[in-house]
Amino acid sequence: MIQLRGIFRNASRHAVKHCLSVKNRPTPSASISTGPQQQNGNFYEFRTYYIQPHLNAAFLKLTNEKIHLRTAHSELLGYWSVEYGGVNQVFHIWKYDSYAQRASVRAALAQDPSWIEQYISKAMPMLSTQDNEVTYLVPWSKIQTPPKDGGVFELATFQMKPGGPAVWGKAFQGAVGIHTGTGYAHSVGVFHSEFGPLNQVHALWWYESADQRAAIRQKAHGDARVVAAVRESAAYLVSQKNKLMFPCTFSPMK
Template identity: 65%
Template sequence: MLNIRGVIRKAYGLSEKICNMKSTKQLTSFISTGPQQQHGTFYEIRTYCIKPEKMNAFSKLTNENIHLRTAHSELIGYWTVEYGGINQFVHIWKYDSFAQRTAVRTALAHDKDWQEKYIAHMMPMLQIQDNEVTYLVPWCKIGKPVKDGVYELVTFQMKPGGPAVWGPAFQMAVNTHANAGYADLIGVFHNEFGQLNQVHVLWWYENPDQRAAGRHKAHEDARVVAAVRASVSYLVSQKNKLLLPTPFSPLK
């Protein structure tokens, strides 16, 4: 004879187990990754290492032909590296989705003017190129300075675990520094492709001396020191570059 009560108990127990599994999975997902990207917009950071004797020629060539490239997608900024790297250019491009980037790359490959006027002349000047796909962290938007200046790109290699682990402390360190007025925050970018667990912070200064003075004051600011001290426990390494905007860079 069929034991109805037993069947009901088993069914109830299975349903409860499935619900618990879903709940645990959702909780584990959030703990592992932290706040999720809410939209498809991402930023590609490209670094070009140019042959030393070709730096001026590369800059001139790009200045004359960049309009062919920006006709396809949005350029955020384009810089030469003054300190922290030699014979390098760094540029950041915005895309609404991976599908858009694929379409842009396909269009560029078939753009005769771009290929003949730029790529054919640029490639012999190039030594190494690298790219990273990044997302803006949820608590940051792209800033825009009110006047021309210089930029500092600081790259932090964080311990594994994602923003759920180090996000709050890192956010506090960055915002404390920005809110104190020692630098203008332009953007905080978290890697999706490239070196994982890596974050890039882009700052703006009027000039290198203003940066140096701000750094000196920040090191004596108890608020900044406390925030940085809480964040460094999640830090593996860091490096930086001083960037000078090119004449054709949207971010000056």
């Protein structure tokens, strides 16, 4: 019995020493990281408005006339009308420096009589519903304006497997990079959802026209480099959808 007690005592001392040594070791951050993080607080709010079909033209006309009341408060990146992949919808992107800035903008709008009387009170009854989503640029992407005005935009949305960029980032970057590097498409930006449906990635593309997009897609689908990159990224994909959009006349990005 005395011998057993000595064995347990020595084992306990060893365990304590081991725990103390582990406690003093630096914890590897990679074990809990979801991947490279954005270096600033900028984020982009995606807003989608679903317009009552018979009021679509009236809504766009009103917005064209009064959008300056809204852009006086914060930066509008772009405003589009959805042509394919959804009807009677508009999609717009607003940039904010921080959540505090967005809160102050929303508070100011609520106290802006011109905005309320001339726009909101008239526009809201024209809508059937609306959605919003907060997104960040993925760490390796940046906003790139189209090479010229007058094209069309595709918003491709990918529902990815959970885990964040640490899981799918490299493969997805490869798929985007092969499209841009070969000249098949112009990337405006790649965004990762923060609030709203999670594990979503949005790729915003620009093309000269819908017909040019169709021709490029057909060519790209026969390119072994594109096929290989897309297949690798698809291993992390759950579902996807897209919309083809035309910029409104008042959109900063055309």
